[in-house]
Amino acid sequence: MHGYELRTRLRTILGTFRAFSYGSLYPTLRRMREAGWIAEEAPDPAATSRPLAGRRGKVVYRLTAEGKERLADLLAEAGPEAYDDDAFGVHFAFFAKTDAEVRLRILEGRRRRIEERRDGLRAALARTRERLDRYTLELQEHGLDAVEREVRWLTELIDTERREQSGLPPAD
Amino acid sequence: MHGYELRTRLRTILGTFRAFSYGSLYPTLRRMREAGWIAEEAPDPAATSRPLAGRRGKVVYRLTAEGKERLADLLAEAGPEAYDDDAFGVHFAFFAKTDAEVRLRILEGRRRRIEERRDGLRAALARTRERLDRYTLELQEHGLDAVEREVRWLTELIDTERREQSGLPPAD
DNA sequence: GTTAGCATGTAAGGAGTTACATGATTTT
DNA sequence: AAAATCATGTAACTCCTTACATGCTAAC
Numbered sequence: 001m002h003g004y005e006l007r008t009r010l011r012t013i014l015g016t017f018r019a020f021s022y023g024s025l026y027p028t029l030r031r032m033r034e035a036g037w038i039a040e041e042a043p044d045p046a047a048t049s050r051p052l053a054g055r056r057g058k059v060v061y062r063l064t065a066e067g068k069e070r071l072a073d074l075l076a077e078a079g080p081e082a083y084d085d086d087a088f089g090v091h092f093a094f095f096a097k098t099d100a101e102v103r104l105r106i107l108e109g110r111r112r113r114i115e116e117r118r119d120g121l122r123a124a125l126a127r128t129r130e131r132l133d134r135y136t137l138e139l140q141e142h143g144l145d146a147v148e149r150e151v152r153w154l155t156e157l158i159d160t161e162r163r164e165q166s167g168l169p170p171a172d
Numbered sequence: 173m174h175g176y177e178l179r180t181r182l183r184t185i186l187g188t189f190r191a192f193s194y195g196s197l198y199p200t201l202r203r204m205r206e207a208g209w210i211a212e213e214a215p216d217p218a219a220t221s222r223p224l225a226g227r228r229g230k231v232v233y234r235l236t237a238e239g240k241e242r243l244a245d246l247l248a249e250a251g252p253e254a255y256d257d258d259a260f261g262v263h264f265a266f267f268a269k270t271d272a273e274v275r276l277r278i279l280e281g282r283r284r285r286i287e288e289r290r291d292g293l294r295a296a297l298a299r300t301r302e303r304l305d306r307y308t309l310e311l312q313e314h315g316l317d318a319v320e321r322e323v324r325w326l327t328e329l330i331d332t333e334r335r336e337q338s339g340l341p342p343a344d
Numbered sequence: 345g346t347t348a349g350c351a352t353g354t355a356a357g358g359a360g361t362t363a364c365a366t367g368a369t370t371t372t
Numbered sequence: 373a374a375a376a377t378c379a380t381g382t383a384a385c386t387c388c389t390t391a392c393a394t395g396c397t398a399a400c
Contacts, residue, residue, distance in 0.1 A: 002379075002380090003379075003380070003381095004378065004379050004380075005378095005379095012296060013296070015289065015292060015293070015296075020360085020361095021360075021361055021362075022379090022380075022381075023360075023361060023362070023363090023381090023382080023383095024359075024360050024361075026380065026381055026382090027381085027382090030381090057367080057368060057369090057379075057380085058368085058378085058379065058380090059379085059380075085189065089311065092307060092311055093307070093308055093311060095305075095307035096305035096306070096307050096308070117187065117189075120187055121187070124184060124185070124187075133267075133268035134268070135264060135265070135267035135268050136265055136268070138329070139261065139264055139265060142325055145321075146318065146321075149317075149318075149321075153314055157310070174351075174352090175351075175352070175353095176350065176351050176352075177351095192388085192389095193388075193389055193390075194351090194352075194353075195353090195354080195355095195388070195389060195390070195391090196387075196388050196389075198352065198353055198354090199353090199354090202353090229351075229352090229395085229396060229397090230350085230351065230352090230396090231351085231352075
């Protein structure tokens, strides 16, 4: 895939929020090339009428063997770096390519993290409820509600994973 | 209030996520002082045994008249800058000090924004549902669920505001 | 009197954005 | 042939964090 296409796809998948600008995308691609994780694909010689020099057309990249290894390493990570706010969504999005045990450990780590946040919010709310104006209260309760729902969601996912690991083989 | 206290309070109110480091807090306080929005409070002459020069103790700041005006301006903003992801929470947290009409406009703007996001997610999901693996699908549906809940939450708040504006005076 | 925690600040740097500059290809 | 859009890339800048440096105050 080439840079422009990558960005367009990320925009449609992730929405306009959480998309990268070219100013960060292209330098990242360059660094990945320098690291040897991706390589410029040899252009199809039959396809285009190529300009003779200083080409500035499409550059199609492809994962190298090293890149695939690096990706596998990233997907095998199950520590805090995999269930932090920033990273969890990315790891989850690649779950179909992630080992079942790793999936389970990431989900459990994420749940523990969110439970901690929930407990912190509950404690803060219990301490300050009396002094809060209705809007601040409403905001805190809405936040608490969101984390409680996320805990339930994660619990359902964990139960499904467990059921599948101790029985049928994982689907998909 | 002084900087350290401000940071401690923000930590407990906002949680460890979304708290400022000293490296951004103190420069911001300096800029606010230079802009004339806050001023160093005259130290109580009776209170402390002060060092003679180059003092490095507590610096207590207080909003100036200009600062209060600036705050009032910020609270009166009802355009997109008030219901963007980043700003909405802050504006909402100050709703108790915000005009009823402004509150209503911010809530409606925020709802419109979230509805757009919801519609975008629905459309993307309808287009790609077949091709998505179960985890990606689960993630998208969870995201959709979250925005749908936020729309309902905002609708309740808007209804309450409307009821109060055309009847009893606003509470709190 | 020395450790722990309160309190203020700066310097260096990371991670990204915006705005710009440029060239290639497709559509009208 | 002009306009739109595809496609790549850089430079300057913004905003924030980390790590450090410093001094004050209370507790043991």
